[in-house]
Amino acid sequence: MKKSIKNDRTLLLTSILLFFMLAAGIMSGVVGFVSGHEALKGVTQPDIRPNNNKGGSTQNKSTKGLELIQEQEVLASVKKQMGIDEPLKDAAQAKDAKKQAADFEKAVKNDPKTGLPISKLPIVKQDQGITMTVKSMATRGNNLQLELTLSNHGSQPVNFGQGTIGVTTDRSQNVNATTSGLPGSLAANGRDVKVFLNIPKNALDKVKSVSLQLTDVDKKLQLEAAGIPVGK
Template structure:
């Protein structure tokens, strides 16, 4: 009796397991088929793709290419139009400028130079003149305003390192020249420049002297003596 009961229970369990497996398989199949509804397999045939591309793009077979001559003509015409537009703009600007009333320029006012007492101090040699027009103190320097002119027939060259300056006690002074020409042209106009001397070298000095010769011939000698530099109290 015990053996028959065991066999019966075993058969019942096997039956239940087979039924549960069959039910789960059927349920999974139905769920999968429901999920795949509406999904189509891709068409891998090349002929159908080619036909579809033709139907989707009907204008590909009707592409028109422009000729090179037409392109060049269009570019040239655009360039000509731009050039004509610029010319017209320039003409309009010139007409506007010419139509505007021009302001009359006032002639520069001429002021007569007032010379200090004892000036100018002038010297001449071989047609070359040199003159000290005025002196003034500015900052820490004494400024001498100098004019030079060559009325001769040959141009004259100078090196201002050869300019000798001495005070009334015979001491040599250092100076800096500015604006004086390195060459005086023949029969030219007057040149203006400045000679500046540090005031530290001019204690108790009332007069100075200048001496300059041409370079390299040294044919002429410009000598200016007794130039008054005393300050007016």
């Protein structure tokens, strides 16, 4: 009798233990499912189903494939933007371009010692309708005198005030030159006005060329004539 009671008690304890183990397993599964569900919120599987268009096509009409561009087209576009190798429209333009190149070669040469460009006279420079022409040069005592002309082809007079013409050598040195004939105001009538620039000869020692700079009172006009030969 006692043995039967002991066996029943053992069976009961075993059943209770199994119940708790089963409950614990179910609880762990529920907690794991809930945690995983919360972690995967907002994550969806991509839709890989074909589109059902009205025309029966399975391709997306709004999607375009990769378009390949020929290398020649890319080079042609770049050259067009940069103005390289642009063909001339007609024979007249070609002739004019050759003439300009020839005139440039005649007007400009490089000094064999300094390598700097030296222009032949006359030298003509223009800015905002104002033309400055370096016509000739001559020795006057201890000075080298340059003869210039100024003309205003614009619509408004230009005010030079008591200004002077700046002189810079090819050695990047400023020269104190005297200016005569420079008007305080240059009328807009297109007439040539003579101006003389006297440069001390002792300031031109070992100098091959000079540059002239002229501006107005308001600093809007910027005229510069570079490469004027003054060396022996």
